[in-house]
Amino acid sequence: MKRTSPRTTISILLLFTGLYLFTMRGTHTSVDDIPRFNLTISLITSASIEVPPSIMASVTSVDGRVYSKYGLGMSLAMAPLYGAVRIAPASLTTRLMERPDVFAMSTTNQWLGALACMLLFLIARRIGFADRTALLVTLAAGLASMLWAYAQTSFENVLVAVLIEIVVLVLLGEGRPGVWHRLSSLCALPDQRGAGLPAFEQRVHLRVLPAAGAGAAMGFIFLTRWGDGWVFLPGALALAVARLRTPNAEPRRFAGPAIAFGLPLLLGIALAMAYNQARFHRPLELGYDDDNVSVRFLHRGLFGFLFSPTRSVFLFAPLLVLAVARFGRLWRRLGGGLRSLGVFWLIGAPLVIYSCFQTWDGGWCFGPRYLLPSVVLATLAAGEWLEDARWREDLWRPAVFGVLFLVGVFAQWICLTSDFNHYCEAYYSFRFDPEACPLWVLPKTYVYPAANLWFLKILVTRGIGLQTTAVLLIPLGLAGIGIVGMRRELAALATEAGEFFRRGSRSLARVVLAVAAIVALVSLAKGMAETARSKPAPEGFGLAGHYYANAHWTSPALFDRHEAPIDFDWSAGRRPVAGDFSVRWAGEICAPAAGTYVFALDACGTATLWLDGNPLLFNPGPQPGRRLYIRSTELAEGRHPITVDFASKPAVDFYEVNGARFGRTRPEPTGLQLLWKPPDAWRLRTVPARALRPKIENAK
Numbered sequence: 001m002k003r004t005s006p007r008t009t010i011s012i013l014l015l016f017t018g019l020y021l022f023t024m025r026g027t028h029t030s031v032d033d034i035p036r037f038n039l040t041i042s043l044i045t046s047a048s049i050e051v052p053p054s055i056m057a058s059v060t061s062v063d064g065r066v067y068s069k070y071g072l073g074m075s076l077a078m079a080p081l082y083g084a085v086r087i088a089p090a091s092l093t094t095r096l097m098e099r100p101d102v103f104a105m106s107t108t109n110q111w112l113g114a115l116a117c118m119l120l121f122l123i124a125r126r127i128g129f130a131d132r133t134a135l136l137v138t139l140a141a142g143l144a145s146m147l148w149a150y151a152q153t154s155f156e157n158v159l160v161a162v163l164i165e166i167v168v169l170v171l172l173g174e175g176r177p178g179v180w181h182r183l184s185s186l187c188a189l190p191d192q193r194g195a196g197l198p199a200f201e202q203r204v205h206l207r208v209l210p211a212a213g214a215g216a217a218m219g220f221i222f223l224t225r226w227g228d229g230w231v232f233l234p235g236a237l238a239l240a241v242a243r244l245r246t247p248n249a250e251p252r253r254f255a256g257p258a259i260a261f262g263l264p265l266l267l268g269i270a271l272a273m274a275y276n277q278a279r280f281h282r283p284l285e286l287g288y289d290d291d292n293v294s295v296r297f298l299h300r301g302l303f304g305f306l307f308s309p310t311r312s313v314f315l316f317a318p319l320l321v322l323a324v325a326r327f328g329r330l331w332r333r334l335g336g337g338l339r340s341l342g343v344f345w346l347i348g349a350p351l352v353i354y355s356c357f358q359t360w361d362g363g364w365c366f367g368p369r370y371l372l373p374s375v376v377l378a379t380l381a382a383g384e385w386l387e388d389a390r391w392r393e394d395l396w397r398p399a400v401f402g403v404l405f406l407v408g409v410f411a412q413w414i415c416l417t418s419d420f421n422h423y424c425e426a427y428y429s430f431r432f433d434p435e436a437c438p439l440w441v442l443p444k445t446y447v448y449p450a451a452n453l454w455f456l457k458i459l460v461t462r463g464i465g466l467q468t469t470a471v472l473l474i475p476l477g478l479a480g481i482g483i484v485g486m487r488r489e490l491a492a493l494a495t496e497a498g499e500f501f502r503r504g505s506r507s508l509a510r511v512v513l514a515v516a517a518i519v520a521l522v523s524l525a526k527g528m529a530e531t532a533r534s535k536p537a538p539e540g541f542g543l544a545g546h547y548y549a550n551a552h553w554t555s556p557a558l559f560d561r562h563e564a565p566i567d568f569d570w571s572a573g574r575r576p577v578a579g580d581f582s583v584r585w586a587g588e589i590c591a592p593a594a595g596t597y598v599f600a601l602d603a604c605g606t607a608t609l610w611l612d613g614n615p616l617l618f619n620p621g622p623q624p625g626r627r628l629y630i631r632s633t634e635l636a637e638g639r640h641p642i643t644v645d646f647a648s649k650p651a652v653d654f655y656e657v658n659g660a661r662f663g664r665t666r667p668e669p670t671g672l673q674l675l676w677k678p679p680d681a682w683r684l685r686t687v688p689a690r691a692l693r694p695k696i697e698n699a700k
Contacts, residue, residue: 005131007485008121008131008135008485008486008489009118009121009122010485011481011482011483011484011485011486012117012118012121012135012138012482012486013114013115013117013118013482014114014478014479014481014482014485015114015478015479015482015483015485015486016113016114016117016118016142016482017110017111017114017475017478017479017482018474018475018476018477018478018479018480018481018482019114019142019475019479020109020110020111020113020114020148020151020152021107021110021474021475021478022453022455022475022476022479023148023152023416023453024106024107024110024152024453024454024455025106025152025452025453025454026103026106026107026454026457027099027102027103027106027454028102028106028154029106029152029153029154030153030364032070032154032155032364033106033153033154035051035068035069035070036068036070036074036075036078036105036154037078037101037102037105037154038051038052038068039051039068039070039072039075040075040076040078040079040082040105041082041101043075043076043079044079044082044083044086049067049068049072049275049278049279050065050066050067051066051067051068052066053066059279059280061279061280061281067278067279070156071156071222071223071224071225071226071272071275072223072224072271072272072275073156073159073220073221073223073224073225074108074154074156074159074224076223077108077112077159078105078108081104081105081107081108081111082101082104082105084104085100085101085103085104086101088100103454105154106154108154109150109151109152109153109154109155109158109159110151110152112151112158112159112162113142113147113148113150113151113158114142114151115162116141116142116147116158116161116162116165116376117138117141117142117147118138119162119165119166119169120137120138120141120142120165120376120377120379120380121134121135121137121138122169123165123168123169123172123377123380124137124138124380124383126169126172126173127172127333127334127380128333129380129383129387130387131489132386132489132492132493132496133383133386133387134383135486135489135493136383136386136493137379137380137382137383137386139405140319140379140382140405140408141375141376141379143405143408143409143412144317144318144319144404144405144406144407144408144409144411144412145316145317145319145320145375145376145379145408145412146316146317146366146367146368146369146372146375146411146412146415147161147372147375147376148412148416149316149366149367149411149412149415149416150366150367150369150372152416153365155365155369156224156225157225157369157370157372157373158372159224160221160224160225160228160232160372160373161372161373161376163217163218163220163221163224164217164221164232164346164373164376164377165373165376165377166213166214166217167214167217167218167232167236167239168239168343168346168377170210170213170214170217170243171210171214171236171239171240171242171243171342172239172243172334172339172343173210173243208256208257208260209260210243210257211240211243211244211257211258211260211261212260212261212263212264214236214239214240214261215240215260215261215262215263215264215265216264216265216268218232218233218236218264218265218268219264219265219266219267219268219269219271220268221268222265222268222269222271222272223268223271223272223275226272226276228350228373229268229269229272231349231350231353231354232345232346232349232350232373234345234349235341235342235343235344235345235346235349236342236346237342238338238339238341238342238345239338239339239342239343240257240258240261241338242337242338242339242342243339244257244258244261292357292358293356293357293358294356294358295356297355297356297357297358297360298352298355298356299355300355300360301354301355301356301357301360302351302352302355304355304360304361304368304432305351305354305355305360305361305368305371308361308432309432309434309436309437310432310436310437310438311361311367311368312368313367313368313371313375315367315411315437315438315439316366316367316368316408316411316412316415317375317379317408318404318405318407318408318411319379319382319401319404319405319408320375320378320379320382321404322381322382322385322400322401322404323378323379323380323381323382323385324381325385326381326382326383326384326385327344327381329381329384330343330380330381330383330384331344333384343377346373346374346377347374347377347378348374349374350370350371350373350374351371351374354368354370354371357370366415366438367415382401385397385401386401395500398497398500399500410439411438411439414438414439415438416452416453417452417453418438418452419452455471455472455475458471458472459472541562541564541689541690541692541693541694542562542563542564542587542689542692542693542694543562543563543564543566543585543586543587543642543644543692543693543694544560544561544562544585544586544587544694545560545561545562545563545583545584545585546560546583546584546585546586547559547560547576547577547581547582547583548581548582548583548584549577549579549580549581550580550581550582551580551581551582551606551647551648551649552582552647553582553584553645553647558576558577558581562694563585564687564688564689564692565674565686565687565688565689565692566585566644566672566673566674566686566687566692567672567673567674567686568671568672568673569670569671570648570670570671575648575670580647580648580649581647581648582645582646582647582648583645583646583647583672584643584644584645584646585643585644586641586642586643586644587641587642587692587693587694588639588640588641588642588692588693589611589639589640589642589687589691589692589693590638590639590640590690590691590692590693591635591636591637591638591639591640591678592637592678592691593637593678593679593680594634594635594636594637594679595634595635595678595679596632596633596634596679597632597633597634597635597676597677597678597679598630598631598632598676598677598684599611599616599617599630599631599632599633599674599675599676600617600629600630600631600674600675600676600684601617601619601629601644601672601673601674601675602671602672602673602675603619603629603646603671603672603673604648604670604671604672605619605646605647605648605649605670605671605672606619606620606645606646606647606648607619607629607644607645607646607647607672608644608645609642609643609644609674610641610642610643610644610645611633611640611641611642612640612641613641616631616633617629617630617631630684639693642692644672644674646672648670673686674686674687675687676691
C-alpha cells in the first residue's frame with residue numbers, strides 16, 4: 001500500500017480546524033459546561049478539584065465540598081488552552097470577548113474534532129482504502145455526521161472518539177516500523193541513523209510502544225468517562241491481543257507488550273477511582289443518580305437509537321444507511337478474527353449497552369451523543385460503498401451518496417445555528433414525536449446563525465474592522481491552507497463529480513424535476529391546509545376571537561369572529577393589522593375525561609393561556625423565533641372556561657447615521673398555536689374545534 005503523504009494528513013487537520021473554529025459558539029452551550037470549566041480553572045490556579053457551586057452538574061460531598069459531576073479527562077484537555085490565555089496579554093484577549101478563559105476552553109472540542117478527522121483518515125489508509133476513498137470517508141464523518149455538531153459543545157464524547165481512534169490506529173498496525181522507526185531515528189545518534197534497528201529495539205518500537213500508547217489512551221478514557229472505559233475495554237483488549245500476539249512466539253515476547261499496555265491502563269483506572277474517592281469517599285461512585293440501567297429498557301433504547309424521529313442515529317448521520325449494508329465487507333477487509341471482532345465491538349457495543357439506560361439518548365443534547373465514537377468508526381463501512389467497482393458504472397450509487405451527504409450536512413448546520421437550550425427545553429421529552437423532529441422544527445423556529453455563531457455575531461455587532469478582520473482570517477486562513485494542501489485530491493474529486501454530472505445529466509434532470517414536483521405538491525397541500533385552518537369555526541364550536549389594533553387588548557375592537565382551531569401563522573404579509581395588534585379568544589374547552597392534561601403555547605409574540613380563571617402558561621415575548629411553553633394540569637370531566645391572549649409588535653432595528661438615530665421595521669415571524677395532550681393521547685396536538693365552545697361562563 002502506498003504510504004500516506006504527510007501533506008495530505010496535515011491539510012485535513014488544518015481544513016477541519018479552520019472550519020470548526022469558524023462555526024464555534026465561543027461560549028458554553030449549557031450549564032453542564034460550567035463545572036468542567038471551573039474544574040480546569042481550579043486545577044491550574046490552585047491544584048484542587050473543588051469547584052464553585054453551580055445550578056446543575058455539580059455534586060456536594062459528605063464533607064460539604066462541591067465537586068464537578070464529570071471526569072477529569074475533559075478538564076485536563078482544556079488546561080493547555082486555559083493556560084495559554086493566562087499567559088497572553090490581556091489587551092489581546094479582552095477586546096473581542098467578555099470571558100477569554102471561557103472562550104478558550106469552549107474551543108477545545110473544535111481542536112479535538114479536527115484531530116478526530118485526521119485520525120479517521122489515517123485509519124482508513126491503514127486498513128487499505130485509497131486516498132480518494134479515505135478522503136471521502138473523512139469528509140463524510142467531519143461534515144455529514146454529528147461530529148461537527150458536537151465539536152461546537154464541551155461534551156466529553158468528542159475526546160472519547162479521539163482516544164478510541166488512537167487505540168484503533170495504533171493497534172491496527174501491520175508490523176512495519178512506520179512512525180516508531182522514524183521517531184527512533186530522530187532520537188538516535190548521528191552515526192546510528194540509517195543503520196536500521198537491532199532485533200531487540202524492533203520489538204520495543206514495533207510492539208511495546210504501540211501497546212503503551214493504546215494503554216495510555218484507554219486509561220485516559222477512564223479518566224474522561226468512567227462508563228465508556230468499561231464499554232470499550234473488551235474491544236481494545238481484542239485489538240491488543242491481535243496486534244501483539246505472534247504465531248509460535250515465546251510467552252516472554254508477549255509479556256513485555258502486555259505489561260506496556262496494562263500499566264498505563266491500570267494507572268488511568270486507579271486515578272479515576274482516586275478521584276471518585278476524593279469526591280464521594282467511594283471509589284466506584286460516579287455521581288449519577290438519575291441514570292437507571294436495566295435490560296427492560298433495551299427494546300426502547302434500540303428503537304430510539306435506530307428509528308426515533310428526534311434522536312435516531314440515521315437522522316444525524318444519514319450515510320450510516322450505506323455503512324450498514326457494507327459491514328460484511330469491512331469485516332473481511334480487517335482480516336476477520338480478533339481484529340475485526342475488536343473494531344466491531346467498538347462500533348456495536350455502545351448501541352446495545354446504552355440502550356439499557358433509561359436516558360439512552362444522552363439527555364440534553366442534539367442526537368445520540370453516547371454513540372459518537374461508534375458513529376465515527378462506522379463511517380469506515382461507507383468507504384466500502386465507495387470502493388465498489390460498480391461506483392462508476394451505476395450512476396445511482398454516487399447520487400445516493402451525494403444526497404445522503406447533503407442531508408447530513410443540513411442536519412449538522414441546523415444544529416450548529418440553532419438555539420441549543422431553547423430547543424432542548426421545548427422538546428426534551430418528545431423523543432418519539434414526529435412533530436418534534438429537528439429537521440423541520442429547528443429551521444423554522446430556532447435557527448439564528450448571527451446569534452449562535454461567534455464570528456457572525458462579532459461581524460453583526462461590531463462590523464468589519466481591523467480587529468474583526470484579523471480574527472476572522474485565523475479560521476479562514478487555516479481552512480484555506482488545508483484546501484491548498486489537498487488541491488490535487490480535491491481536484492480529482494471535482495473531476496469525478498463533473499464526469500458524473502456529464503454522464504448523468506438526463507437522470508439528474510429527472511431527479512430535480514421529481515424533487516421540484518414533490519416540493520410543489522407539499523407547498524400546495526400546506527397552503528390548502530392553511531386556508532382550511534383559517535376558515536371560521538363550524539357553528540357551535542370554536543372560541544370567540546376579538547381583534548384589536550394595539551398590543552394591549554384595549555377597545556375598540558377591529559372585528560370579532562369565532563375561530564378554531566387556534567393555529568395561526570401571520571408571517572409573510574398575512575398580519576391582520578400592519579402595525580401592533582392583539583387578539584383575545586374566549587370560550588370553553590371540553591375535557592372528555594378526568595385526568596392530567598398537558599397544554600402548550602407555540603407562539604412568536606406575547607401569549608398567555610388562562611384556564612378556569614387562572615394563568616396556566618405565559619410567553620413573555622417578544623423574542624426571535626417561536627417558543628413552545630408547556631405545562632400540565634388536572635382537569636375534571638366537562639367544560640372549563642378558557643381565554644387565550646396574544647399580542648404582537650413589529651420588530652424595529654435602530655441605527656445611527658451621522659449621529660442621528662433611525663428606526664426601521666423588520667418583518668418577523670408572527671403566529672400562535674394552542675396544543676394539548678389529553679390523558680389518552682401519546683403526543684401534543686392542536687386543540688380541535690370540537691373541543692372548543694364560544695359561550696363562556698365565569699370568564700376572566
